[in-house]
Every structure is written in C-alpha cells, then in structure tokens.
Amino acid sequence: MNLSHYLDIKLLPDPEFSAILLLEALYAKFHRALVTQHSDQIGVSFPQYRLKPRTLGNTVRLHGSEQDLLALDATNWLTGMRDHIHLSPISPVPESTKFQVFKRRQFKTNADRLRRRRMARKGETYEQAVSAIPSSVEREPDLPYLNLRSHSTGQRFCLFVELGNRTDRPTEGIFNCYGLSQNATVPWF
C-alpha cells in the first residue's frame, strides 16, 4: 500500500447551502466513485476534525498513490460539485508526519428497534426483550457524522467518524468504500 500522495478538497463558503449539506453531497459522490472503481486503496482524513464542537470541518483530504489519485480524478467524479469546492493539486505527503486512523463507528441508537428484532427472532414478549436490552444500551454518540443515503436500500443513515490511534509509524491495511478503515492509518499533518 502506498499513501505517498494526497489532495485536499475544500468546500467553498456558500450563501445558500451549509457546509455540511455540501460535504454530504460530496461524500455521496466520493462513495459512488470508490464503489465504481472497486478501490480499497484510497483513504480519507478530515484535517479539521473536532469533537467540541463536533464537526468534520470543511476539508476532505484524500490519500493514495499518485497513480490511484490520478485514476480517480480521471473518472470526473466531481462533476456537479466543482462550483462548490476548491481542489488542490495532487501533491506528495510531507516528510515525517504522524499517522492516524479514521474509522467508522456504528451505534445502537434505538433500543426499541433492537428489541423488536429480538422479539421477532426469539419469540420473546416485549417485557423479556426489555430486560435483555435495557434502555441504557442507547447511545447518543457525540461523534461528528454525515447523513447519507444508502445506495442499495435508499434509506438514510448516519455515518459516524471516529479518530483511532495516532502513531509514529504507519499501519497498512485496506479502506472501505467510504475511505475509512478500522486499522489502516493515513498520514496526519
């Protein structure tokens, strides 16, 4: 794996559309491009990622080999977004950076949904399901997220993004079709 290069996509401030709406639209296109390309070699980072206040910021950084980034660019996946972004040239990553994991987290945000599933699966009563799945399992995550629409089911869902380990040495691995990974690092600078 080679994450030697990167490019920054910065969302321009827009009088009509919020940064998060534009980021979600951008990410939907990015996801579709990765799926079409069958790529697991491009990772993302959010240089302005913050927990307080929680935000992914207005910049998405794509990491990959120069060749992979050029190939992605050649698909013109940014069509329709170009009026809303500033695109940096593809550049080599600076020397001596840290390395950072950006991972997807899934949460049990709705205890009743889980209970209903359990009732259907195990034939339990509601009371039994409640004792097995107390309301305390519900988490209202405080992570930044994107509200996306599933390509396969059309349902909306939240993609929560969590910072994993930050290390001095890179960990290799593959990235999912959102550019995130449970273990693979991206250069952090």
Place this chain on the structure above:
Amino acid sequence: MSECPHFDHLLVIPRLRVQNANAISSPQTHGFPSMTAFLGAMWALERRTHEAGMDIQFNAVGVVCHAHQEQSSPGQYRNDAGAFHQTRNPIERDGSVAGIVQEGRIHLDLTLIFAVQGNALDAATDRGQLLAKQVRGHLDVMRIAGGSVVPANVSAHRQMPYVVALSGDEKGRNAKFQSAKLRWLPGSALVARDDLIAQRHQQLQTENSGSSRLDAWLSLSRINWHGDTAPGESKDAERRTVGWTHDRKGAGWIVPIPVGYGALSDVLDADMVANARDAETPFCFVESLYSMGEWLGAHRLQSPQQMLWYADSQPENGLYRCRNDYAPPAQYDFD
C-alpha cells in the same frame, strides 16, 4: 335599485392562469379573491387600453373559475380552514427573522368576461378579434387580485381571446349567450345571493325575534347540524340514537363573500391623510360589506347579466359596492 349598465359586446379572455392571487378576500372570508379585485382589474385595464388609444368602455365583469388551488394545508377537523402556506421573507438587517404578516395565496384558472361597448367594437368582426388580442396583451402584464398572469397549460387555441357581439333583441342576445357559455365549461361563475340573507333572517326570527341580518349571514356561512327527535319521543320504540341532519342539502354551492365597502368616515380631500397610497386621490376610511354568493355551473346561466358584476357607488350613502343581477329561479311553495 341599480341594474347592470348597457353593453353590446362580451369581450372574453379565456383560460387565464393567475398565480399567487390574494385568497383572503376580507377580514372574514377566504377562498377566492373579492369581486372588487376584478372590478379594480377591469378599471385598470380600461385605463391602459384607453392610453393605448383603444376606444372601449368596460361596464361589468364576470368571472368563471375552472380550477383553484388555495395555498394552504387542511386543519385537523372537517371544515377547519387549516393554515395558509407562507413565503419566506428576507431576514432583517441584524440577521433576525422578519415578523411574518400572514398572507393567503391562491392559484386560479379563470375565464374573464367583460361587458363592453365602444366604437372600436362596432366595426367588422375580425377587428374585434384583433382588439381582443391587444386587450389580452395588456392583461398579461398586469396583476389580477395581486397575482401574476402566467401562461396557462392549455393549447394556444383555447387561450385565444374573442368578442361576442350581442346584437338584436333580447331573444337574439340570449341565444348568442347560450352558445357562448358552453365554451366556459367546466367552470363555475359567482353570482350574488343577497336574497338568501333576507330568507334566513326571516327564518331565524321565527325562532328568536332578536336575530339580526348578521346572525343570518353567519348562519348561512356555516353548516348547521340538527338532531331530530330524541329517542324517547320517537314512535319507533327500538330506536335509541338521535339522527343528525344539516341545512346544506340541495342548497347549492353557497359561500359568504365581501361585496364592497361601507364608509367609516367622510370622504377626505386628497393629501389630507398621512401615508395614503398617493397624493391625488380623495380618501375614505371603509369597512368590508358582506353578502352571500353562489358558484353556479356556467351552463346554468340564462343571461349574461346573471354573471356580470358592476359597480354601484353611492357616496352620499357611504356605499361603494359591487352588484350582480342574478335572481334565483322562482320556487313555488305549494304548502
């Protein structure tokens, strides 16, 4: 009592689409613009055409409504007026949301029928066609009841304006009208039903001698449900429920409407009242006058007068109202 002014021609502007017209016709009524708005549009049109050198006198106006879409959401209950959809207005300069003055809007598909006369129209018929087209051109860039005239989604042929010459005697005129009205279907025309108020007033007074004409108007404006005999009084011993009936059955499409203005002050000279619209027109404070109207299928109209509305201003009595000469077919009471 006044009656519809004389006219020789009907100038018909078919299938106008009016977008975002004012749906609130008075402080008490909504659902269709006030007829005063159409009289106002007629006078504005007369001024415009006159300026353009056209010798046409506009005497009365009839409105056939083909479709309407009030911009509102229904409320929770039947007959609940619900809520008007509002427009998002620009924020204030400090970034705060501007207070919303609630508006009610409606989209309309209309045919306007103007009762006109003038030398220009007495010439050959093809000239009438040309004039009608010019008039339509003026209307296109005007506001009607505050709404914009936008192209309608019907063929150009069906939007073509035309003139109906009502020559000959009463019989001949009405024959011409009978064929003209069929072109306005499907559609309904608003006619005045002042008579219903007197009728309902009389009825109410038999129950309560203190009833006023306002009571009659309010009573006509709603659907009144009545329980029939209580179970105990019924001959049918088995029956345990009260039957409910309302007073709208067979009454037609009856609506409360504003019909003009009544003076609340003397007529003041121009420029005497601060913040009036202009400094050239005399000014009078007024309130709305109310009556009843009925939406009547265009095919049921017997004469043009039945659908035409005209101004009846009596400044000496403080009355500025519009009138319509519809008289309901006589109903014989054989009891």
Place this chain on the structure above:
Amino acid sequence: MANESLKTASVLAFERKLDPSDALFFAGAWSERGASANWKPIVINEKSVRGTISNRLKAGQQDPAKLDAAIENPNLQTVDVAALPADADTLKISFTLRVLGGTGSPSACNGADYRLKLLATVKSYVDANGFGELARRYARNLANGRFLWRNRIGTEAAEVRIAHLVDGAAKSEWTFDALALPLRGFDTPTDAKIAAGLTELATLIGEGLAGKQHVLLRITAFARIGAGQEVFPSQELILDRSRGDKSKTLYQVNGIAGIHSQKLGNAIRTIDTWYQESDENGPIAVEPYGSVTTQGKAYRQPRGTKDDFYTLLDGWVLKDKTPEIDQQHFVIATLIRGGVFGEAG
C-alpha cells in the same frame, strides 16, 4: 440639483420586473431530452419515518394492547418525499419568466416630487448604462441552472434550454451546458459560441427591461442525477403546525412537484457581487440589506458598510450623491426586484 426639502415618499412600492411562474418537475431519460413533452410528472409521496431515540414508552402505559400498538407505531412522523422513478435518470424542470418594462416607476408613491426625481435618477442610469450589465447577469443565472438549487449539486450533467415565446410559439431558442458555466462569477465564457448565445439572451432580457418589447421566456432544465435519486422541490412554510401534522410538506401544483416562483426569482437575481465579502462568499441574491436567510446574515449594513439599498438610494435621489457604478447596478437591481420600500411604519 439637490433639493433640501425633498423627502422619501412614505409609501413607495415597486412591482417585480422579472416575474417567473412556478417550476414543475418531470422525469425521463437523458437521451430523450429532445422529446420531453411527454415526460411523466413527478408526484410527491408521503413517507413515515421513525423518530429517533425518543420513543421510550411512558411508565403508565401498561395495557398490553396499547403497548403492542406503541411498539408497532413508535413516534412515527410523516414527511413528503419526491424522487425520480427507477426507470428515469433525469429531472426536467420547466417554468416561464416574464420580463417587464418600467423599472423605477413605482406602483404606489405618495410623493409627487420624489417620484419625478426618482424617475429622473433611474433614467440617468439607463441612459448611461442601459440594462446591459444586469441583463447579462440575469441571462447567466438562467443559463447556468442556478434555479435548480439543490437539484444542481452533484448532478452528472445539466442542460438548460431557453425559448423566446411569441404568441405561444418559440421564436428563437438557446441551449446551454449549465455545468460549463460556473456559479461563482459572471465572467464572459471563453467559448465563443456559448458567449454569443449568452449575449443574445442578455440583449433580449435588456430589451424587455427597457420596455422595447414584451419578453416571455420558457426555461426548461434537465439534470441527470441518476435513476431513483431524490429530488428537491420547494418546502412549504407552515406556521403553527399542530401535533400529528406532517412535519415536512413539499410544494405541488395540481399534484406535480414544484419550486415556488419566489425561489426561482431569488436564483435569477443572485447577481450581487458588489458587497464587501463577495470574494469569499460568492454572489448573493439582491436584497435591500444584502441579507442571506440561510446564513442569518445581512452583508449590507446602513451603519457598518453603508452600502444598503436605502442609504444608497437616499444618497442618490435626495442628495445627488451618485454611488459608484457597481452600487448603482445594485440599486437598480433592487428596484427590478420590487418590494415595499416606503418610510411609513
């Protein structure tokens, strides 16, 4: 000549001079744009969505039947949605735009002297500049499909066809690749053919504004956003919703999804690049205080930047302080926008 006693009329109103109809939504295939008259209307559907998290049962709800019902039906909200069908990849929206003459002539004004001075001021602008610069920008906002709003974001391709209608028929027609015309600026495109089309359209709009001819345009836009994708009609603003009411109502005209005429007008007049933060923020819609609702911000402030409509207009009309040419464009564009600008109330 400055007239010391001249005052702004307390009642001063202008009708809008760019008057769009509502836009309606249709669906079809990108390859069949040429025969789009028969495309199917996009209807709005209601959908129930589960409210998030906050659907715990209340302690008192112990009746098993009620509990079951509550589980089956947890905190459901109804919202409107609209989407392309599975067999259509392209959204078509169409509307008409009427261009009216008479800019600067108030529909209501109660100061005769003020009215004359105002008309003279607008005339001086038109004599010197015509409506060229403004018309050029309005034409650009039609050709670039800005009025598609959210439906333009991320679209794979977008085309705008504009016809000049005379007696119901197209007298001339232009076709633009909307994505080839960036939203951020109004520079003349380098492609000579596109530039020529824009110039012709701008000339026509300018003639309409000048009252030289009656101009009615039919605008048809195609956006290829992908089969089954969500589309974005206008949302209705309903105050005082009661409990259980739909939480999102989309605009429809006789059952067809649509965009409000007001929102189209807003896109067409998004030409103000003459305010102070425009380099960063891009063009904003012409509004008296340069206000942008979504940002909750007004960029033209009477006390701060002193470049709001009222300050500029009063200076120009009452004090003969002719603003810089860019601000003159802004003032005239605000008159074209229309509105009630009097000092009463």
